[in-house]
Amino acid sequence: MKYDFTAIEAKWQKIWQEKNLYKSVTGGEKEKFYALIEFPYPSGVGLHVGHARPYTAMDTIARKHRMMGQNVLFPMGYDAFGLPTENYAIKNHIHPRIVTETNVKNFRAQLQSLGYSFDWDREIDTTDPKYFKWTQWIFLQMFKKGLAYKAKMPVNWCTSCKCVLANEEVVDNGCERCGAPVIRKEQSQWMLKITEYAQRLLDDLDEVDFIDRVKAQQRNWIGRSTGAEVRFGSTLGDEILIYTTRPDTLFGATYMVLSPEHALVAKWMDKLENAEAVKAYQAEAAAKSDFERTELAKDKTGVMLMGVKGINPVNGKEIPIFISDYVLSTYGTGAIMAVPGHDDRDWAFAKKFGCDIIEVVKGGNVEEAAFTDCDTGVMVNSGFLNDMTVEEAKKAIIDFLTQKGIGEAKVNFKLRDWVFSRQRYWGEPIPIVHCEKCGTVALDESQLPLLLPEVESYEPTDDGNSPLSAITDWVNTTCPCCGGPAKRETDTMPQWAGSSWYFLRYMDNHNDDDLVSKEAVNYWGPVDWYNGGMEHTTLHLLYSRFWHKFLYDIGVVPTKEPYAKRTSHGMILGEGGIKMSKSRGNVINPTDVINEYGADTMRSYIIFIGDFEKAASWSSNAVKGCKRFLDKVWNLAETVNDQETEYSKKNESAIHKTVKKVSSDIDALKGNTALAALMSLTSTLSDNGCNAAELKTLLQLLSPFAPHICDELWELHGFEGICSVSQWPTYDEAKCKDSEIDMAVQVNGKLRGTIHVEADLDNETVIEIAKNDEKIARFLEKNGGNIVKTIVVKNKLVNLIVK
RNA sequence: GCCGGUGUGGUGGAAUAGGCAGACACAAGGGACUUAAAAUCCCUCGCCGUAAAAAGCGUACCGGUUCGACCCCGGUCACCGGCACCA
Numbered sequence: 001m002k003y004d005f006t007a008i009e010a011k012w013q014k015i016w017q018e019k020n021l022y023k024s025v026t027g028g029e030k031e032k033f034y035a036l037i038e039f040p041y042p043s044g045v046g047l048h049v050g051h052a053r054p055y056t057a058m059d060t061i062a063r064k065h066r067m068m069g070q071n072v073l074f075p076m077g078y079d080a081f082g083l084p085t086e087n088y089a090i091k092n093h094i095h096p097r098i099v100t101e102t103n104v105k106n107f108r109a110q111l112q113s114l115g116y117s118f119d120w121d122r123e124i125d126t127t128d129p130k131y132f133k134w135t136q137w138i139f140l141q142m143f144k145k146g147l148a149y150k151a152k153m154p155v156n157w158c159t160s161c162k163c164v165l166a167n168e169e170v171v172d173n174g175c176e177r178c179g180a181p182v183i184r185k186e187q188s189q190w191m192l193k194i195t196e197y198a199q200r201l202l203d204d205l206d207e208v209d210f211i212d213r214v215k216a217q218q219r220n221w222i223g224r225s226t227g228a229e230v231r232f233g234s235t236l237g238d239e240i241l242i243y244t245t246r247p248d249t250l251f252g253a254t255y256m257v258l259s260p261e262h263a264l265v266a267k268w269m270d271k272l273e274n275a276e277a278v279k280a281y282q283a284e285a286a287a288k289s290d291f292e293r294t295e296l297a298k299d300k301t302g303v304m305l306m307g308v309k310g311i312n313p314v315n316g317k318e319i320p321i322f323i324s325d326y327v328l329s330t331y332g333t334g335a336i337m338a339v340p341g342h343d344d345r346d347w348a349f350a351k352k353f354g355c356d357i358i359e360v361v362k363g364g365n366v367e368e369a370a371f372t373d374c375d376t377g378v379m380v381n382s383g384f385l386n387d388m389t390v391e392e393a394k395k396a397i398i399d400f401l402t403q404k405g406i407g408e409a410k411v412n413f414k415l416r417d418w419v420f421s422r423q424r425y426w427g428e429p430i431p432i433v434h435c436e437k438c439g440t441v442a443l444d445e446s447q448l449p450l451l452l453p454e455v456e457s458y459e460p461t462d463d464g465n466s467p468l469s470a471i472t473d474w475v476n477t478t479c480p481c482c483g484g485p486a487k488r489e490t491d492t493m494p495q496w497a498g499s500s501w502y503f504l505r506y507m508d509n510h511n512d513d514d515l516v517s518k519e520a521v522n523y524w525g526p527v528d529w530y531n532g533g534m535e536h537t538t539l540h541l542l543y544s545r546f547w548h549k550f551l552y553d554i555g556v557v558p559t560k561e562p563y564a565k566r567t568s569h570g571m572i573l574g575e576g577g578i579k580m581s582k583s584r585g586n587v588i589n590p591t592d593v594i595n596e597y598g599a600d601t602m603r604s605y606i607i608f609i610g611d612f613e614k615a616a617s618w619s620s621n622a623v624k625g626c627k628r629f630l631d632k633v634w635n636l637a638e639t640v641n642d643q644e645t646e647y648s649k650k651n652e653s654a655i656h657k658t659v660k661k662v663s664s665d666i667d668a669l670k671g672n673t674a675l676a677a678l679m680s681l682t683s684t685l686s687d688n689g690c691n692a693a694e695l696k697t698l699l700q701l702l703s704p705f706a707p708h709i710c711d712e713l714w715e716l717h718g719f720e721g722i723c724s725v726s727q728w729p730t731y732d733e734a735k736c737k738d739s740e741i742d743m744a745v746q747v748n749g750k751l752r753g754t755i756h757v758e759a760d761l762d763n764e765t766v767i768e769i770a771k772n773d774e775k776i777a778r779f780l781e782k783n784g785g786n787i788v789k790t791i792v793v794k795n796k797l798v799n800l801i802v803k
Numbered sequence: 804g805c806c807g808g809u810g811u812g813g814u815g816g817a818a819u820a821g822g823c824a825g826a827c828a829c830a831a832g833g834g835a836c837u838u839a840a841a842a843u844c845c846c847u848c849g850c851c852g853u854a855a856a857a858a859g860c861g862u863a864c865c866g867g868u869u870c871g872a873c874c875c876c877g878g879u880c881a882c883c884g885g886c887a888c889c890a
Contacts, residue, residue: 212807212808213806213807213808213884213885216806216807216808216885217806217807217884217885217886219806220805220806220807220885220886221885221886223886223889225889225890227890242890243889243890244890245889245890246890257890300888324888325888326888326890327888327889327890328888328889328890330889331889331890332889332890335890336890337890338890339890343890344804344888345888345890346890348888412889412890413889414886414887414889534884534885537885538885538886608815608816608827608828609815609816610815610816611815611816613808614808614809614816615883616815616816617814617815619814619815619829619830621814621828621829621830622814622815622828622829622830624829625827625828625829626828628828629827629828631842631843635843672815672816672817672827672828673816673817673818673826673827675827675828676816676817676826676827676828677826677827678827679827679828680826680827742823743823744822744823745823746822746823746870746871748870748871749822749869749870749871750871751823754823789870790870791822791870791871793822796822796823797822797823797871799822799870799871800870801870
């Protein structure tokens, strides 16, 4: 019989579905295992091979854990709100809901054709009102706790999407999604106070098993720094609050810099002798895009404020004050003390503007360059701090500032609050109304979900308003508080909203009364293993940790962290290592591969392609290699016609070794070497002859990778039950050893031969055999010398040291 | 500049509690089967060298530790990812 993968795969996908084979039930005796992958955005293009990599890898893990007897939750859903759907809808005059439905249907079919063992009863869709009811509910809870607030502020505005972006969504000064330039725009926006959770988001990284690069990237993004806030005086009487990480260098502060937007500048404007120049600089800075502001980084610009001086609180010295855009209004206090002797930027600025440079830490030459790498230095020119180390001085100055009431220790974060509103149609409506009398009022929970109105046009507007603002029927409503006329909030939520909690909904997706039941979340939480893309590290992954901590605080979830473990996969590149793209025409469609070679080949190849964490390039030839392997397995199975239940002596150790290797490799995300081991085992069994017991184990080990062919061969050989839910084979450590082995023989650390010996011989015997080996003996004779030392690594090698 | 990572045959990649570098596969070459092709099977396949061996060289580069280093340590270079005037 031929290996007819098309028929086999259709047959088994149907059986799995009909039997609900991969259903997970909440509760029970079995140990739970919650495996999660990032749900896709169902775009019109369909599933990409880039999706297939993490999905297939996690499917092998889920399948193996299920076979090991665990209760596995492995769900799938759709993150379906978002701009591409909306843009497609606008262009083709189809409602985004219809577009979404079509795309989801297509995605589901593609996912099923790959044979993933999802529990399809738990499928979710973020655009389903039954789902986004709870997204809105969480927003309301945040609003009630003061974590969601509206603020007018400069925001990132994507010129193409006509919509604001979160800081996390700006990449290289462009839009993360479409790449169009991002400009700054003053606009009133909904914000979420993620900064309130900054310390906890940082601290709790210690408690989770995330790969290091994810942790490092999140730590970087949160950007904690410690230092002090210090109140400087001014000759106009106002206090100037600055933040510094180097309070020890306070005596070296020779000038101050305020950001151009700093409130004191406006306050002082009337009294400034050069108000015109100052205003001109402010206007110039405001007109600069973020891109220009960073482009010009090397050349410092600024204007001195004439008519006011700062007063250094530790020595009473009057120092000049500048405004310059190298000081950011959004970080710290928007004002700094400049210590040119020990900060590169201050040094560059001081040189250009002729400010004094004072050395306060010995060790460098501050006339040549700022001495910044000075942790081990000793203080000078610093009054009572003189002769202290930098570390001692930091402590002493903070004590001093605190005592005198002119400053205190302060922690700062780079993390900013999350800009949460979007001026687009296809997102969750924000369940808020604006009432002239009562102000900003939350909808009553009983009014959730707040549905999107039907509209004729979803076109975004240039004036910064959402398309919803034009739907007066919908906008005009009554205030839930006073019953008077009120207007609905017309901005919608960003795509990251629905994905910030979706893993909770999988646990209990049919619940109409709660976001998730206590029973379900206590049983399934936290996610045991979450795999996803590195590109989400400071977006979705951080946001969802934040939401989860909030839900923990209000008692909805029992754990501080949503995910116990996080791994990440590398990209799949096109043939020759070039990025896949439509314009290059090198995009691989999984469906084409499945049609030509079958899902099992597709799955095997995507696992075999290389190191899971690294980028890998597609190779059509290598796909054929995996097909050949499955053909070999098929052909091998055809040679088996006995009813044997024990492994043969000949194959025993090979089988045990392979069970061991495959078992550990799957959980180490090393499916590539697991498959290599299975290829070797298949060759061994082909050479030695294969009995039913051996075939059975081979099929079980291969099943997580290529489940269809294994279920089919299992059935053809009359094994009991279904292979993909059979019990995972075990191995005996003692039987993983060969009775005879090859050992390397080195002389002075260089390989000179090998000996074939019984395993586990004692050192003396091995050394004797090695010395008397023909090749070695000849070598020793030729090169002379006495053996002065011998090293034996058991069952591996002998090293003879000769002088 | 800061943080993280990577560097191994023609190619994808194996091998790290320091112990035979190149598993497994792709490509290439040779052979068998075939009227022929496809498929399949067998052999070769790091460099250099040889009739064949042997010897020599080889995991980005330089150096160190060790009986022994792709692996550990110090330094250098290249590339990839993230952040970036964050005081």
